[in-house]
Amino acid sequence: DTGVSQNPRHKITKRGQNVTFRCDPISEHNRLYWYRQTLGQGPEFLTYFQNEAQLEKSRLLSDRFSAERPKGSFSTLEIQRTEQGDSAMYLCASTGNLPPGLAGRHEQFFGPGTRLTVL
Amino acid sequence: AQSVTQLGSHVSVSEGALVLLRCNYSSSVPPYLFWYVQYPNQGLQLLLKYTSAATLLKGINDFEAEFKKSDTSFHLTKPSAHMSDAAEYFCAVSDIYGGSQGNLIFGKGTKLSVKP
Numbered sequence: 001d002t003g004v005s006q007n008p009r010h011k012i013t014k015r016g017q018n019v020t021f022r023c024d025p026i027s028e029h030n031r032l033y034w035y036r037q038t039l040g041q042g043p044e045f046l047t048y049f050q051n052e053a054q055l056e057k058s059r060l061l062s063d064r065f066s067a068e069r070p071k072g073s074f075s076t077l078e079i080q081r082t083e084q085g086d087s088a089m090y091l092c093a094s095t096g097n098l099p100p101g102l103a104g105r106h107e108q109f110f111g112p113g114t115r116l117t118v119l
Numbered sequence: 120a121q122s123v124t125q126l127g128s129h130v131s132v133s134e135g136a137l138v139l140l141r142c143n144y145s146s147s148v149p150p151y152l153f154w155y156v157q158y159p160n161q162g163l164q165l166l167l168k169y170t171s172a173a174t175l176l177k178g179i180n181d182f183e184a185e186f187k188k189s190d191t192s193f194h195l196t197k198p199s200a201h202m203s204d205a206a207e208y209f210c211a212v213s214d215i216y217g218g219s220q221g222n223l224i225f226g227k228g229t230k231l232s233v234k235p
Contacts, residue, residue, distance in 0.1 A: 004162070033222055040128075042209050042225030043163070056220050091162060095221070104151045104213030104221035105170040110162035 002026075004111035006092050012117045013082055020078045021114045025094030032075050033108060034067060036060065037089040046090075049075060082118045089113040121146045123193075123210045125226035133234045138182075138197040140229045142210030145191065151213040152193045153223065154184055158206045166208075169193060180204070205233045 005024045013019050025032050030051050035043035046065070048056040051072035061067075064082075069075040079086055093108035126141040144150050151170050155163040167178025174186040184195045193210060207230045211223040 031221070035223075040227070042211070042228050043223070045214070045222040045224070048220045048222055050220070056222065058222075093163075093223075104215035105168075106221075107153075107165045107168065108223060110155075110164070112160070112162045115160075 004092055004094055004109050006090075006111040006114050008114060009112060010115045010117075012119065014119050015084060016081055018078065018080045019082060019116060020076055021090055021116075023075045023077070023092030023111060025074070025092070026109055027073075028096060029094035029109070030072065030097045031095045032069060033093045033095075034075070034077055035091040035093065037091055037113070038087075043091055046077075079116075082116075084118045087116055087118045089115050121150060121212045121214055121224055123152075123212050123224065123226040125210050125229050127229055128227065129230050129232065131232040131234060132200045134202055135199050138195070138200045138204065138231065140195040140208050140210075140231065142193045142195065142226060143191050144193055144210075144212055146212060151215065152186065153211045153213070154178065154182070154193075154195050155209045155211060155225075156206050157209065157228075163209065166195070200231075200233045202233050202235065205231055207231070
């Protein structure tokens, strides 16, 4: 078990550029979550995948954000036309194959995050 | 809607002193509650969780929490603080209603400082 990994760990970009982050969950986990954490705040939910299906999106996920999990393994989060307000830590978490109704009881395993700075 | 409120954005204790980090939840139905710790530039690590079984929970590194329905609290305690406990602590509730898929709703966090 190598844990959840995220790449890159840090990304500095200029306003208006596109960025893409990658998350590799724990290998047997089929549920994957993306969160955003701004300075002084707790993480906020962005979106959720079960296998390759994106089943839930937060209102925080504007049209400039898109997430994919094409083969039900790793996931990518892309931000187009970045804005300074997008500067944050982007966290990925995964959890195992659980029956409906039990997912909320189980620990989510978090990656180290990707820190995005938009200049 | 479910939510958690953490009282105190910063808590400072002396090494060896009791640690008490406060969390109150708002939920019209039985919640699933979690405490996570975040060290600088790292992801979150689970300390302990409440999922409607025992109300007194023991977690890693001697942390404990008690679920109290009477005052909707889920406070985190540790009898004796270590320098290594200095970190940010997050209380979270699992959003499992209204079609949500178990994503976590976090409080704003409490930064714990430990003085030698």
